[in-house]
Amino acid sequence: MSSIVCRSTRRPRLRHLVAALLVVAAGTVVAPSSLTAPAGAQQGGTGFAVEPSGPQGTGSRDYFVYSLKPGQGLQDTVGVSNFFDQPITYKIYATDAYNTPGDANFALLAEGDAPVDTGTWIKLPVTEYVVQPGQRADIPFTITVPPDATPGDHAGAVVARPVLPEQPATSGQGLNVQRRIGARVYVSVDGPRQPALSIESLAVSHDSSFGSFGRGPATVSYVVRNIGNTRLKPQAFLAVKGPLGITAADTFPRDIPELLPGGTFQVDQTLDSVAPLGHLTVEVTARTVGADAVSVTRTESFWAVPWLGILLVVALVLVVRWRIRRRRRRRAPSAAPAGSSRPAPPREPART
Numbered sequence: 001m002s003s004i005v006c007r008s009t010r011r012p013r014l015r016h017l018v019a020a021l022l023v024v025a026a027g028t029v030v031a032p033s034s035l036t037a038p039a040g041a042q043q044g045g046t047g048f049a050v051e052p053s054g055p056q057g058t059g060s061r062d063y064f065v066y067s068l069k070p071g072q073g074l075q076d077t078v079g080v081s082n083f084f085d086q087p088i089t090y091k092i093y094a095t096d097a098y099n100t101p102g103d104a105n106f107a108l109l110a111e112g113d114a115p116v117d118t119g120t121w122i123k124l125p126v127t128e129y130v131v132q133p134g135q136r137a138d139i140p141f142t143i144t145v146p147p148d149a150t151p152g153d154h155a156g157a158v159v160a161r162p163v164l165p166e167q168p169a170t171s172g173q174g175l176n177v178q179r180r181i182g183a184r185v186y187v188s189v190d191g192p193r194q195p196a197l198s199i200e201s202l203a204v205s206h207d208s209s210f211g212s213f214g215r216g217p218a219t220v221s222y223v224v225r226n227i228g229n230t231r232l233k234p235q236a237f238l239a240v241k242g243p244l245g246i247t248a249a250d251t252f253p254r255d256i257p258e259l260l261p262g263g264t265f266q267v268d269q270t271l272d273s274v275a276p277l278g279h280l281t282v283e284v285t286a287r288t289v290g291a292d293a294v295s296v297t298r299t300e301s302f303w304a305v306p307w308l309g310i311l312l313v314v315a316l317v318l319v320v321r322w323r324i325r326r327r328r329r330r331r332a333p334s335a336a337p338a339g340s341s342r343p344a345p346p347r348e349p350a351r352t
Helices: 014-025 307-331
Strands: 005-007 048-053 064-068 073-082 088-099 106-108 128-131 136-144 152-162 181-189 197-206 216-226 235-241 247-250 264-274 278-288 294-304
Touching: 048 152, 048 181, 064 073, 073 088, 073 128, 073 152, 088 136, 088 181, 106 152, 128 136, 197 278, 197 294, 216 235, 216 278, 216 294, 235 264, 247 264
Parallel strands: 064 181
Antiparallel strands: 005 136, 048 073, 073 136, 088 106, 088 128, 088 152, 152 181, 197 216, 216 264, 235 247, 235 278, 278 294
């Protein structure tokens, strides 16, 4: 028989005792204990928290993290803390997680969308629970990995949402703002781990204006995608190389948010001043370290026109041609003045 434990520091009133008896009759236990708001939870009568719990309470774990084999299961506890000034009914359910495209935020399926992965592995004994002000409900749940689950990392969450009445209409329309909080669930299913990354849609634009003699900003955009079956938190390295491997510009490593399998992160990075060395190559590397170490590199070429160098070459060519012409003029014989004639030399008389 599973039990939901509700903890508080307040002395239960009569109506609370009645509620407790009703809960016990349904197979639920209520026990008093202290409740402290976790870091990041709103206090002052406005807020709630959802986090891993257990016999020692909350705070020892940030997320639910499991390593299980296909067909294996276990039981755990999620704590729902109520920091509102009134009893709140919370809807409790499990769902799948994913990365939002582009910014790789950890996101959950909409409440109306049915989970197909981790959210279906989690079973809760209740779908709604009333938590009194200043109390925490410790709700047990089971998680069982299906026998045909694919190896690698899967993500989901146990979610709580306060069931609040719709706000009165102010301009002919009702306002119903719903806030939900999920405790992350990471499940690593036993089997071959295949960490892999790819760099996609690499593009470069460079402003090689004549006024700056070719030195100008370059904007590099690319997408880092997790194409493996493990969650990864890579770093991206960006460098611009010129002829003979000369570094025209580089940046500090960029931290990429955690990417779930299939997750993507869009990077748009501007290099303020790129040396105009002509034909340049952008080199982007994404890599991780540790047990799931992986590295991938992609390059893209572009031109940074060295206007100053071109002007110097043109000027040098003009100077050289001028000196050659001048030298030729000095070596050439001087021409006779126009209209002047020189008498022919006298002929010698023929001898007989």
